[in-house]
Amino acid sequence: MRLTKIESYCLRLPLVTPFETSYGTLTTKAFDLIIVTDELGNQGYGELLPFEQPDYLEETLATARIILTDHLLPLLTDRLIEHPQKINDWFLPVRGNQMAKASIETAIWDLYAKRQGKSISHYFKKTRLQLPVGISLGVETNLNKLVTTVEQAVAKGYQRVKLKIKPGYDIEPVKRLRQQFPQLPLMVDANSAYQVTDIPHLKKLDAYQLAMIEQPFAVNDLLDHRHLQQQLATPICLDENIRSLKDCQLADQLGSCRSINLKISRVGGLTEALKIVDYCQQQQLMVWLGGMFEAGVGRALNLHFASQEALAFPGDLSASERYFHEDIITSPFSLVDGFMTVPTGLGLGITLDWAQLNKLGRYRLLYQE
Numbered sequence: 546m547r548l549t550k551i552e553s554y555c556l557r558l559p560l561v562t563p564f565e566t567s568y569g570t571l572t573t574k575a576f577d578l579i580i581v582t583d584e585l586g587n588q589g590y591g592e593l594l595p596f597e598q599p600d601y602l603e604e605t606l607a608t609a610r611i612i613l614t615d616h617l618l619p620l621l622t623d624r625l626i627e628h629p630q631k632i633n634d635w636f637l638p639v640r641g642n643q644m645a646k647a648s649i650e651t652a653i654w655d656l657y658a659k660r661q662g663k664s665i666s667h668y669f670k671k672t673r674l675q676l677p678v679g680i681s682l683g684v685e686t687n688l689n690k691l692v693t694t695v696e697q698a699v700a701k702g703y704q705r706v707k708l709k710i711k712p713g714y715d716i717e718p719v720k721r722l723r724q725q726f727p728q729l730p731l732m733v734d735a736n737s738a739y740q741v742t743d744i745p746h747l748k749k750l751d752a753y754q755l756a757m758i759e760q761p762f763a764v765n766d767l768l769d770h771r772h773l774q775q776q777l778a779t780p781i782c783l784d785e786n787i788r789s790l791k792d793c794q795l796a797d798q799l800g801s802c803r804s805i806n807l808k809i810s811r812v813g814g815l816t817e818a819l820k821i822v823d824y825c826q827q828q829q830l831m832v833w834l835g836g837m838f839e840a841g842v843g844r845a846l847n848l849h850f851a852s853q854e855a856l857a858f859p860g861d862l863s864a865s866e867r868y869f870h871e872d873i874i875t876s877p878f879s880l881v882d883g884f885m886t887v888p889t890g891l892g893l894g895i896t897l898d899w900a901q902l903n904k905l906g907r908y909r910l911l912y913q914e
């Protein structure tokens with residue numbers, strides 16, 4: 546197949562509740578919807594997901610747009626695309642910038658699946674149709690409010706809770722939640738807020754049966770994580786560190802973690818994400834699906850991907866209404882009786898809400914044959 550047209554809609558969706566992490570507060574998710582069209586008129590969709598600030602990773606939405614239009618699209622537009630697995634190799638001349646790469650790579654996977662008359666799940670192993678999911682909660686220093694929020698999440702059917710922590714807000718909220726919810730699968734995520742000198746403090750978290758501690762140290766560190774993991778019973782999970790299969794292998798072989806938060810966008814797309822799942826299975830390294838506040842298109846992809854039995858641990862994959870009042874697809878995803886349902890149908894199995902896109906989005910034509 547050939548790409549004949551590439552378009553985007555730039556969107557800004559206000560979050561239902563502001564989300565505070567160790568590095569800042571997010572109130573709006575800005576992202577682009579990428580639409581690719583082939584010579585037969587089929588379309589594929591992907592989301593361009595970096596945040597506007599370079600505070601989670603180096604990429605920002607603005608830098609990713611430039612990388613996409615000026616550097617990635619020229620590597621694609623003259624090509625005959627036999628299989629989306631090839632795209633990663635074509636993008637090799639462009640270093641890093643995984644989220645820019647993933648936006649178009651995932652859109653082409655959707656297009657490819659539709660052309661083949663398949664659901665995107667067809668290309669994954671051992672998929673389920675109903676998934677238990679988790680919820681990621683921001684910093685809430687009022688611990689009574691935090692308990693109420695967790696009660697509500699559990700009542701809605703979320704089967705695992707992740708709490709953002711930072712220095713000065715860690716042991717106390719965890720202790721309180723453990724007292725109130727002795728059996729709840731609970732974990733914490735520090736988004737790189739700690740330093741190696743905090744190891745004695747972080748070891749105190751071992752007392753609370755956490756499923757894991759996500760990314761305590763710097764985004765490019767593996768040695769401090771290894772050092773901590775050697776002294777900690779609780780598994781360390783790496784997020785920001787893992788941008789590729791190589792990163793995953795290195796972290797695993799160094800003993801820097803026992804779990805991987807896998808985000809398709811952070812590793813440059815589906816082809817790489819699938820390789821990481823294979824590796825983790827071979828090595829019996831735990832892997833589960835993280836999130837980037839995806840809207841309907843990214844969330845649909847996440848649902849298909851997380852439905853693989855290999856990703857059994859409930860992901861940061863919540864109902865659409867937990868994030869947004871409005872979405873860009875006609876049937877946003879909900880949580881029913883503690884489960885989310887993977888869409889069926891061709892490709893991602895979703896229908897874009899064109900009225901919403903035209904109301905909320907700013908259209909850009911990126912390429913036309």
Ligand code: OSB
Nearest residue numbers: 601681784835836837838839861
């Ligand atoms: O570290 O996983 C993270 C949100 C924004 C930035 C980074 C992270 C997160 C989350 C929530 O934890 C993800 C989600 O629910 O989509």
Ligand code: MG
Nearest residue numbers: 734759760784
């Ligand atoms: Mg994280």
